[in-house]
Amino acid sequence: MKRLLLTPVFMLGLSSLASAADAVVLEPTPEVLPAGFVWTGGYIGIQGGWQWGRDHTFESAGGVPTGLDEDLDSDGFIGGLHVGYNWQSGQIVYGAEADFEFSTTDGGYRIAGPDGTDFDMNWQGSLRARVGYVPTERLLIYGTAGLAFANLEYTYVQDETTFESFDETKAGWTVGAGVEYAFTDNMTARLEYRYTDFGGVSNLSTVAFPGNTYDHDPQFHAVRIGLSYKF
Template sequence: MKTLLLATAFILAPLGVACAADVTEASPAGYDWSGLYAGVDVGYAAGKSNLFIAGGGIGGATDLNLPLDPDGFIGGIHLGANYQMANRFVIGAEADLMYNNTDGLIPLDAGGGGFSTLLKSELKWSGAARLRAGYAFGRTLPYIAAGVAAAKYEVTAIGGSGAVQIPFHDETHVGWTVGAGIEHAFTDRWIARAEYRYSDFGSQDLSVAAGLPTETSVDLQTHDLRVGLSYKF
């Protein structure tokens, strides 16, 4: 989380200076995308995640590799700044923080005809700090974006009737994100958006296996579809 906040501050600072210096200059003809904005997003995230334990299969003879694949709805806030150049190219930076109702449930093979244990994967929150670039067609702005991303990811083993829960993994993953979208300013202040984003949060060892010689890992990638509404200051 600290990495995400520091990256956001580093990216936004020079853009804020550029926007302030441009206040006294004449705006280009038509709508001007320059300035600060903030807003909200909602959407759907489909995750791809694999849990790997070396020698973790039946009787410890084979490796265990389980697809966890959480999915669900997301919602959160964003804050950013744009600067529109004379040739209508728009550059900017943006940070966001999302609450995730994104989870998955899979049976853990106990090596028999039935399953008594489940693995639950949960994406608790995610966030990103990104650079953006686009080309303004008046009040419509298609753009691409890329940057650093972070997510809090948990994997829990649930036994019996749910009374026994063992945390396998509870870590913050840091990776990268890339995406594309389109915005439309339907008034001078209010801007609607739609966006696709791919994020790769990397791979980490299972928390429960810390200090053990067994090779373990859990990774996470997500595909997001989001819509949002921003207010330009």
């Protein structure tokens, strides 16, 4: 009698388990898509370009202007290394960058005599902030500004026979803008323009024109191209 009663109960249990199994719907595992390119990360690279500048030589004697106020134009190749780090938030990218370059920038002028002044920039560098906008995933349009520093050398020339040189490592400021494109996940190329101003440079001549003071105001424009490896 007990076996007759247990059999229907057992069959009912199996039926319930089968119904529960039919109710389970197996969802397919969602496909994990690879993340798109992001600008966040450190990078190091090379850069080079052309720089041109406009300076003045203003002469005074005992604080009294002598009337000499000559333009001093210069230009030359610049090239070196840069290193930095970017952070990306949405379509905004911000970061910091430092660079160091050797320079062949030089120039000068001559007046009757011939007397004059020669100029050379031996090296320069900068430490800057960068802020940019990403209109498409791999294109960055940015602005940059910060501290600049350089070694500036002036040579006073009297009658092409007496030469007096002095150099000064001078700090100033720089500002510019550029575009950068990531053509692989690790390599980017850039084109950048910057303006740099080193303020005033003053020197009292003791050899070529003793007692005369010369004031300069070196300012430069530069266009650079660069290639970076992103970590």
